[in-house]
Amino acid sequence: MRRPLEIRAQENAVRSVVSLTSALESLSSMQIAKTKNKVLISNQFFDEVWSIYKQIRVDALFNFGRQVDEKPIDKELLILITAKGGLSGDIDQRLIRKFIERYDQAKNDVLVIGHHGALKLKQSHIDYTYYFDLPEKDYINLDPLMDITKKYTRSRIFYQDYISLSQQEIKDVDLSEVVSSKGRIADMSSVGDDLVSEKNYIFEPSSYAVAAYLENSILRLTLAQFIYDSRLAQVASRFKAMSAAKERSVDTATQLHTEYNRAKRNQVDTRLKESLAGLKKIRAEGAA
């Protein structure tokens, strides 16, 4: 059996882990509330822009805001949105696993957002073509990302979706499909007077220029929405990981405390036995 002092030292170390995970859990909880609130506020903005886009769209195929004469790279760009660092549970690992299922070096180029994802890709011996840090501030400059996306015929985005505090899912969607499906109006007859056309609207500089601008804006907003959703899922995953770590460390600390008491008791018993044996020996010598 280990010495009580050793067990005590280990218990103290585990208690520090409990404090640390507890602090990180509280921090994640605050971040979730803040991020969730922001996502809700931004959704109102996105929905309003989407509703205009739905009414103004002229063709069924989303063109990524490209000019007609621009020739895109005939590859699928895989975009990964991951956390900026560790301590976010297994969510990035799950995303990388899903990505690897689809990845084909000959057919795909890889764009990774977030340092943690870049590290995981290196560990899996996959080279990425483009890298961006995960934006931390509310305003995200998506222009560099947009420029790259426009170069490719197809783009698929792997992101983390927040379902609830205890559930986050990994999803992958074709960027063109998601924009087309959201922009599609199910029933044209329901649009009625809401349809934005040259008949009932003034466009400046022109309806085509505004439609092209909106197509760019929608792509920008879609990418931004995926990044905001992933951020929320990441903090939720961190909260979940920290809660689990705290629970485990509390259990370990309790077990160590019991083990310490047992070892201490055992030590006292051994000393008592030794003393009694010594006394018996002295008595036996005295009688002789």
Add this chain to the structure above:
Amino acid sequence: MADETPTPAVTESEQPANTHDGKPIMEVKVYAPFQVYFEGSAYSVSAVNDTGPFDILPRHHNFLCMLVPCNLVVKPVEGDSKIIKVHRALMHVKADRVVVFMDV
């Protein structure tokens, strides 16, 4: 100028505009995904697009345009004019409601 365009047949101008002290007003919202720059009733909104500077007044025809970098000026019903710096924005005007989507 956008406000100089003749009012076409299909328009909301047949409906009486909201007024404040006898002057027609409209609802204005200028916002970005995480920030509302202005929300409330106003007498006019002035901005600049590719065509040049323009004003939006109550009963304006439906209007959709891209704004170029400029200072957007809102004359609210109460208080001084609000000047909002625009980098990139989309303006939508319909039924006496002006919405400016910033940073899109």
